[in-house]
Amino acid sequence: MxxxxxxxxxxxxxxxxxxxGCGSGSDSSNDDNxxxxxxxxxxxxxxxxxxxxxxxxxxxxxxxxxxxxxxxxxxxxxxxxxxxxxxxxxxxxxxxxxxxxxxxxxxxxxxxxxxxxxxxxxxSVNLLPVVSIKQTAPTSLPSQYGDTIVLSSSSSFDPDENGQLVSYLWQQVAGTAITIADKSSADLTFTHPLLEQNDEVTFSLTITDDEGGQQSNELALTLQKSNQLIFANAGANQSAQEFSTVTLDASASTSVDGSFRCNWVQQSGVTVTLDNSDVCQTQFIVPDVDAPESLIFELTVTDSANRSDSAQTQVLAEPKALGLINDSGMNRCFDNSKELINCVSTEFPMQDAALGRDIHAGLLDKVGSGPEAFDFTKLDQFAGELPDNAINFSCVRDNISGLIWEVKQPSSGTLPNTQLREAQNTYSWYLTTVNNGGFAGVEAPAQVSCPSTVNCGLDQYVTEVNEINYCGGNNWRVPTHSELSSLLHFGQQGSGSVLISDFFPHSATLAIDGVLPYWTMQTSAEGGQSAFAWAIDMFSGKDIGYPKQNLGYIRLVRDTSNDD
CATH class of the missing domain: 2.60.40.3010 (Immunoglobulin-like)
Structure with missing residues (x-):
């Protein structure tokens, strides 16, 4: 109280x-509580x-x-x-x-x-944690170089009835310095280092309980020396597409003193050029391959005592899906008003010249030749292959698409006194063997714009070329829009024609209504009717909806996929 x-x-x-005591007349025997x-x-x-x-x-x-x-x-x-x-x-x-x-x-x-x-x-009376440490890995002792060593505190506990262990702190207090990734977990994990002599290392663990009480303990263990004191590591096997850059990295190799020099030698596969074969990290560009190919590289590492070790790594070179149609040939980039010095622009990204086959042009293993990524082979009158520098040839094979294209004859006279395949001959769009939208077109009169004595429509021209078994084939036809577009070299825009003259000589040069129209086999929906077909303007490379009754130029194509 x-x-x-x-x-x-x-x-x-x-x-x-x-x-x-003072009250008058009070009853002293009063028991009132x-x-x-x-x-x-x-x-x-x-x-x-x-x-x-x-x-x-x-x-x-x-x-x-x-x-x-x-x-x-x-x-x-x-x-x-x-x-x-x-x-x-x-x-x-x-x-x-x-x-x-x-x-x-x-x-x-x-x-x-x-x-x-x-x-x-x-x-509050806090009982301090009981700290217990034991090695739980590897299961086979003694541990050796490269083993993962685990020191566990799983047997540690808080003797308080409702106590908890809240934090752990591992420290190395003796021996060769060990790299420890995590010092605050209940278990300590590290890799057995490469040692020239046995070494005793000691680790301390301090555990804190939920009342702030701390207790520590130590464990000493002996790490074993290694009979081999240098190990080569050439890195994991890789897969890479042709034309990509591959890095060979030996940085995971090790030596007892921590230093070594490297040398790379290619053992198999299509030959590549390493940036530097005598550095531990080097690069190369995957060459052009037609099928997956294994490239094997051997690494040799040597330490300061001239001890060495070797290892191999594989790079699986795979073809890149560049498509079965040519790129545009565009090799320049632009902003809103001018040509850019290079195509690396964050303000004007993803331009044609920075994408597609053309950016790999210098690395392509071409069957024939051609500018940028184009790959053409010149053929004789029987479709036999000719040298790339041949001057006289009858047709051209596109080695990307496999299509064979008509090469025009030189101009020899004035219409209609010309030869069958001269470039200056023109034809109206009249085709009955394709989807013509319900309107086959109009047959231009004979011997007006071509030398035919029947008519100057596309059907007639295709028939006459197939009858002569031109260039060893009788399946010549009018090209599709995408097929004809695959010949265009947009890098030549402004130079007169987007056709590559080295492979398509004797081409038409006379404009018709301001354009140089070459027919495709496809009807256009221009005007909402079937009276138009798609044509390509060889001046600009643009497609146009062109009236079927108009006259246009033609370059035939044939597919060799069904040839014997």
Whole structure:
């Protein structure tokens, strides 16, 4: 009970005594309890350690009433409220020092009520972690170079009933310096280093519990020396498409002193050119391949003591899907107003000259020849191959698409007194053997724009060329839009024609209505009817919807996929 409460009880008693002594006519035998002083004392404040048992014993006046204990604050203790003056209570398990306030309420026999409080101070008693370390990997001991070593703390624990281990800190305190990736996990993992002599290493582990208590322990283990003191590592096998850049990397090799020099030698596959064969990290460009091909490289590493080791790696070179049609030949990039110095522009990205086959032109293993990525072979009158520098040839094979194209005869006279395949001959679009949209076109009159004595329509021209078994074939036809477009070299725009003159000489040069129209076999929806067909303007390379009754130039093509 506090001093103030004791003083209050004393004054009350003195007052009662004065009344009894001075009152006139009072009955000294009056047993009425309502005049008795009322008090309760919970006892002195208590201090003790967690989980210990303590007693409380309340005293009250007048006697004969009931006592009720209640918990007012602090960590909850089960069982409250408690009835009775004397109680045995177990202090709770706490993580830090705590204070509990108890109250006792006394109800006198006359139902008057009085209360008093008691403070219980509980000291936290933390049991420190038990730190246990053992090696759990490799399972076969002693460990050797390259093994993964695991030191486990799984047997460590917090002896407190409700305690927890919250953090770990590993440190190396002795021996050859080990590279440790993670020092804060329950387990320590590292790779057995390359050693010239056995070496004892020691690791310390400090564990912290949930009350901030720390405990440490150490483990020493012997790392074994290696009979081989240098190891070559040529890197993992790779796959790469033709024309891509491949890196050969020996940086995962190791030596006992940490230094070594490298040398690369190609063992098999189509020959490549390494940037530098005497460095540990080198590159090469995958050459042109027609089918997947294995390139084998051998690495030799040598240390300062002239010890060496070798290893191999494989690069699977694979063809790149560049398509079965030629690129555009465009080799220049532009902004809004001018030609750019180079095509590396973030403001004007993904331009034609920076994409497709043409950017690999210098690396392509061509069957024939041609500018940029174009690959043509000149053929004689029987479709036999001729040298790339042949001047006289009858047709041209596109080695990308496999199509064979008509090469025109030189101009020899004035229309209609010309030869069958002269470039200056023109024809109306008249085709009955293709999807003509319901309108076959118009047959131009004979011997007006061509030397034919029948008519100057496309059907007639195709028939007459096939009848002479031109260039060893009788399946010549009018090209599709995409086929004819594959011949265009847009890098030549502005120079007169987008056809490559080295392979397509004697081409037409006379404009018709301001364009140089070459027919395709496909009907155009121009005008919403079937009276137009697609043509390509060989001045600009643009396609145009051209009236079928108009005259246009023609260059035939044939597919050799069904040839014997």
């Amino acid at each position: 506090t001093i103030e409460k004791q003083r209050s009880v004393l004054l009350t008693c003195l007052s009662a005594m004065l009344v009894l 309502t005049s008795a002083p009322l008090s309760v004392n919970a006892g002195s404040d208590i201090a003790l350690d967690e989980k210990l048992t303590f007693s409380v014993n309340a005293v009250a006046s007048p006697e004969g009433g009931t006592f009720t204990w209640r918990q007012l604050s602090g960590p909850q203790i089960e069982g409250f409220p408690l009835e009775g003056a004397k109680q045995e209570i177990i202090a709770p398990d706490v993580k830090q020092d705590q204070t509990i306030e108890l109250s006792v309420e006394y109800v006198a026999p006359d139902n008057r009520t009085v209360s008093d409080n008691l403070v219980v101070s509980i000291n």
